Amino acid sequence: MAESFAPVRAEPLIGRLAIIGMGLIGSSLARAARELNLAGEIAAADRDEAVTQRVRALGLADLATTSAAEAAKGAGLVILCVPVGACAAVTAAIAGALAPGAILSDVGSVKGAVVDQVGPLVPGGVHFIPAHPVAGTEHSGPDAGFASLFLSRWCILTPPEGADAGAVALLRAYWEAMGAIVEVMTPAHHDLVLAITSHLPHLIAYNIVGTANDLEKVTQSEVIKFSAGGFRDFTRIAASDPTMWRDVFLHNKDAVLEMLGRFSEDLAILTRAIRFGDGETLHRHFTRTRAIRRGIVSLGQDKPETEKLKR
Ligand code: NAP
Numbered sequence: 001m002a003e004s005f006a007p008v009r010a011e012p013l014i015g016r017l018a019i020i021g022m023g024l025i026g027s028s029l030a031r032a033a034r035e036l037n038l039a040g041e042i043a044a045a046d047r048d049e050a051v052t053q054r055v056r057a058l059g060l061a062d063l064a065t066t067s068a069a070e071a072a073k074g075a076g077l078v079i080l081c082v083p084v085g086a087c088a089a090v091t092a093a094i095a096g097a098l099a100p101g102a103i104l105s106d107v108g109s110v111k112g113a114v115v116d117q118v119g120p121l122v123p124g125g126v127h128f129i130p131a132h133p134v135a136g137t138e139h140s141g142p143d144a145g146f147a148s149l150f151l152s153r154w155c156i157l158t159p160p161e162g163a164d165a166g167a168v169a170l171l172r173a174y175w176e177a178m179g180a181i182v183e184v185m186t187p188a189h190h191d192l193v194l195a196i197t198s199h200l201p202h203l204i205a206y207n208i209v210g211t212a213n214d215l216e217k218v219t220q221s222e223v224i225k226f227s228a229g230g231f232r233d234f235t236r237i238a239a240s241d242p243t244m245w246r247d248v249f250l251h252n253k254d255a256v257l258e259m260l261g262r263f264s265e266d267l268a269i270l271t272r273a274i275r276f277g278d279g280e281t282l283h284r285h286f287t288r289t290r291a292i293r294r295g296i297v298s299l300g301q302d303k304p305e306t307e308k309l310k311r
Contacts, residue, residue, distance in 0.1 A: 005148040005308075006179040009037045013174055018075035020068045020090055022046040022055050023241075024137060025107045026081030027145030030060040032178045035147045045071035046142075054142045069097040077174065079131075080106035080118075085247035088117040100125035103167050107133055109194065109244070111158045111187035113251035119160065127167035130158045132190065133180060134198070137305050138239040148308045151179035152300060158187040195255035199248055200263060203256070205237035206245070 017039035019026045026044070033039045044061035045068040046052050055064040065071055072078045072094040080087050087106055098104060104126050108114045111130050122128040135153035137144065155175040159168045172182045185193075212223045212231065223231065249256060273281040296302050 004035055005151050006036055006177065008035070009177065012037055012040045013170070013177060014039050014076040016041045016043055016075040016077075018043045018045070018071040018078040019061070019081055020045045020071060020078065020094070021081035021086075022051050022060070022064075022142045023081060023140050024144040025133070025149075026079075027055070027058075027060055027142040028147065028149040029079060029081065029107075029145075029178075030055070031145055031147035032150065034060065036177060038174065038177055039077070043071040043075060051142055058142060060142065068094045072097040072102075074099055075102055077103045077105065077171070080104075080108070083244050083247040084108040084110045084114060084251045087114050088121060091118045091121045095121055095123050098123055098126045101127075103127045103129055103171055105129050105131050105171060107131060109198065109248050110251040111156075111190045115158065115160065115187045127164045128160065129163055129168055129171050130187065131171065131175070132156045132158075132194070133175070134194075135180075135305055138236055138241075140241045140244075146308070148179070149305055150175065151308060153180055153305075155180040155182050156190050157182060157184045158190055159184065191252050191255045192258075195252055195259045199252055199256050200259045202237055202240060202245055203249070203260070204263075205234040208234050209238035 017029075017033050019029050019042070022030070022044050026046075030042055030044055033042050041063070042061040043063040043065070044052070044055050045065050046055065047066055047068075049066055052064040052066055055061055063071060068090055076099075078094065078098065080090055082090055087108055091104070100123075104118075104122055105128075106114055106118070108130070109132060111132060114130050118130075119128060133150050133153060133155040135150050135155075137149075157168065157171060157175075168184075175182050208231070212218070213220070215223070227235065270282070270285065272278070273285075293302075
């Protein structure tokens with residue numbers, strides 16, 4: 001058997017794993033569970049019949065169904081892999097099927113809103129432990145996933161106060177078995193940190209690519225031809241799933257607005273320095289920002305996820 005990217009378990013960590021939403025993240029979880037023997041049985045649900053057929057063709061699950069409740073039935077771990085704005089409706093649909101003692105988790109890029117909207121719908125006896133793997137690509141759907149997506153990437157857990165310690169430990173062990181590095185924080189802190197490290201960069205990318213698209217004096221073919229000057233990296237981020245990102249901005253409004261305000265103030269300082277030929281300010285700023293890049297490189301977080309596919 002080919003060598004795997006993380007140790008293959010002799011015994012699965014859980015019985016039935018239910019994954020709701022078989023897009024990039026859901027299908028990556030299914031692939032990792034299969035490849036590393038993390039679950040006794042994999043049940044996959046997707047609202048789109050064509051996706052469930054594709055899941056069957058790819059052999060990603062033991063059961064592929066359009067019924068989220070059918071997949072969740074009897075599962076020890078249920079992971080919601082749908083856009084943040086869809087988590088509550090999916091939870092309402094599966095609540096009756098969740099077994100007492102089961103862990104309900106998610107992978108949403110925003111945590112406060114998920115806790116507020118999903119929490120009240122979780123039946124007593126079910127352990128609700130939200131999570132967010134800080135790993136992804138700009139691609140979507142069941143063909144986009146890959147088993148090593150979470151390897152050497154952080155996964156943030158935001159267990160509610162008083163959460164069952166055994167359930168938190170099991171979910172931590174589950175992510176660690178996929179090669180992830182787990183950190184625990186509050187939903188509010190998660191949303192603030194991710195607003196600057198992920199949400200604002202995506203907003204800037206969507207904006208700059210939109211601006212380039214609307215220019216009159218520079219043609220689109222010139223923008224594409226000369227994109228290696230820096231623009232290219234923004235286009236990759238701006239190709240990310242529109243539904244997912246719409247939901248991120250609608251559900252992390254306060255933290256994003258706070259970071260956007262600070263960003264605009266700092267941009268005004270740079271604008272002023274350019275206008276008045278203040279090279280010293282520009283040079284000082286550009287020198288300071290180099291240190292952040294060096295920190296990312298030293299933590300091994302500088303390679304895009306797709307590099308892992310070349311292993
Ligand atoms: P994706 O590839 O677009 O897959 C999204 C899945 O959600 C699809 O199965 C889709 O069903 C389903 N879905 C969409 N709207 C739904 C609704 N209203 N009700 C039920 N199901 C619905 O997206 P993804 O990248 O896997 O993202 C899934 C989650 O992971 C999101 O919460 C996102 O914030 C989080 N996340 C994403 C990344 C990333 O970089 N992509 C990283 C970390 C976390 P269809 O098959 O019908 O389209």
